[in-house]
Amino acid sequence: MTTSAKNQYQAGDPRQIVRWARRYAQSRTISFLVQWVFIVVMVMGIGLAASLTQAAHQEGKTATFALSVIFMFLAALALVWFSVSRWSGELVFSITNWLYGREGYVSYSGNDPDKSLPLWLTGLGGGLLAYHLLGALLISFNYMHIKYMQPWSAAYMTPYLILMVVYQRLGFWAWLWPVLYGLHAVALMLGLPVRFGRELELFNIIAPIFAYGLIAILVGHAYSRYALRKLKSLTQSSIPEYDDEASDAGEEKDGGSPANG
Amino acid sequence: MDDLDRTIHEPARLRILTLLSGVDEADFSFLLNTVGLTKGNLSSHMDKLEKAGYVTIVKTFNGRIPHTDFRLTPEGRSALEKYWEELDAIRAMHDARE
Numbered sequence: 001m002t003t004s005a006k007n008q009y010q011a012g013d014p015r016q017i018v019r020w021a022r023r024y025a026q027s028r029t030i031s032f033l034v035q036w037v038f039i040v041v042m043v044m045g046i047g048l049a050a051s052l053t054q055a056a057h058q059e060g061k062t063a064t065f066a067l068s069v070i071f072m073f074l075a076a077l078a079l080v081w082f083s084v085s086r087w088s089g090e091l092v093f094s095i096t097n098w099l100y101g102r103e104g105y106v107s108y109s110g111n112d113p114d115k116s117l118p119l120w121l122t123g124l125g126g127g128l129l130a131y132h133l134l135g136a137l138l139i140s141f142n143y144m145h146i147k148y149m150q151p152w153s154a155a156y157m158t159p160y161l162i163l164m165v166v167y168q169r170l171g172f173w174a175w176l177w178p179v180l181y182g183l184h185a186v187a188l189m190l191g192l193p194v195r196f197g198r199e200l201e202l203f204n205i206i207a208p209i210f211a212y213g214l215i216a217i218l219v220g221h222a223y224s225r226y227a228l229r230k231l232k233s234l235t236q237s238s239i240p241e242y243d244d245e246a247s248d249a250g251e252e253k254d255g256g257s258p259a260n261g
Numbered sequence: 262m263d264d265l266d267r268t269i270h271e272p273a274r275l276r277i278l279t280l281l282s283g284v285d286e287a288d289f290s291f292l293l294n295t296v297g298l299t300k301g302n303l304s305s306h307m308d309k310l311e312k313a314g315y316v317t318i319v320k321t322f323n324g325r326i327p328h329t330d331f332r333l334t335p336e337g338r339s340a341l342e343k344y345w346e347e348l349d350a351i352r353a354m355h356d357a358r359e
Contacts, residue, residue: 014275014279015279015345017276017279017280017283018282018283019282019283020282020283021270021280022283022284022285025283025284025285094326102288102290102294103291103294104287104288104289104291104292104293104294105287105288105290105291105328105330106284106287106288106291107284107285107286107287108283108284108285108288109285120350122274228295231280231295232294232295232297235276235279235280235295235296235297236276236296236297239275239276239279240272241264241272241273
């Protein structure tokens with residue numbers, strides 16, 4: 001099987017190109033980084049507006065309160081719009097292509113591109129929102145302490161994201177986020193010193209989401225540099241060009257291309 | 262050696278097809294950067310592979326910017342698999358003689 005990357009070929013066998021091409025395509029994480037930056041900026045905007053709203057409310061500044069509520073609403077709207085709009089998808093694609101520059105574009109999903117996610121997985125995605133809403137309600141009505149917010153989230157997010165990573169056949173780097181997020185929850189439950197204090201309680205969920213996301217993306221990007229170097233050297237060394245004499249003869253026979261064997 | 266598909270047996274085209282067999286699609290810049298050919302040579306090889314029915318060209322637009330990707334066709338995939346099988350058989354025969 002030529003195209004199976006599972007086969008074990010000897011070092012230098014050209015068929016190893018298949019494996020390294022996939023590894024490289026799977027670890028191109030710049031598009032995730034671009035999305036990460038946009039989302040962090042918008043979430044920070046919402047957080048800033050929320051802090052302003054709270055401060056204005058406490059100090060009784062009605063105009064500032066109204067403005068910050070409007071700003072918070074617009075930032076939340078922008079986040080939702082960014083997540084679903086075609087324009088933002090094209091923007092991320094353009095920035096990604098620009099950042100990859102001469103490397104060009106390559107993709108590997110391992111799945112039929114026309115095949116959509118199975119219904120049960122889409123259903124689990126919807127359940128994700130309902131589950132977190134339930135957690136927020138339990139905290140609001142004092143049925144659950146806020147310190148359990150991240151472990152509560154991880155109990156759903158970790159297995160759900162692992163399923164997504166497996167289904168979408170993402171590279172090994174994509175495992176890092178759910179695994180680290182799950183381990184963080186375990187560390188919090190064990191009382192290890194990884195928690196933010198009372199005034200920064202929200203950071204106990206925001207920081208793991210963004211920090212582990214960034215770690216996973218950067219590890220993926222670093223691996224893609226290695227995979228690309230390996231792919232180039234393997235492609236050019238495992239299938240050598242013919243010698244010049246044969247190549248010249250081939251050019252004549254073959255309309256300007258290098259020689260046929 | 263006579264049985265080997267000469268379209269595939271050419272080193273540059275073998276590189277291109279092997280690369281494409283590992284991914285869903287790739288664009289011209291990626292192939293240029295990885296395979297190590299000049300633009301003219303790569304274009305010429307892609308033309309030959311397209312004419313042989315081994316690759317398909319997918320033209321899309323990202324906004325107003327045109328984007329050209331290449332994909333291995335099912336015919337290209339099975340021809341490449343057959344090529345490797347035949348090459349393995351030739352190598353095995355050669356090893357047996359030695």
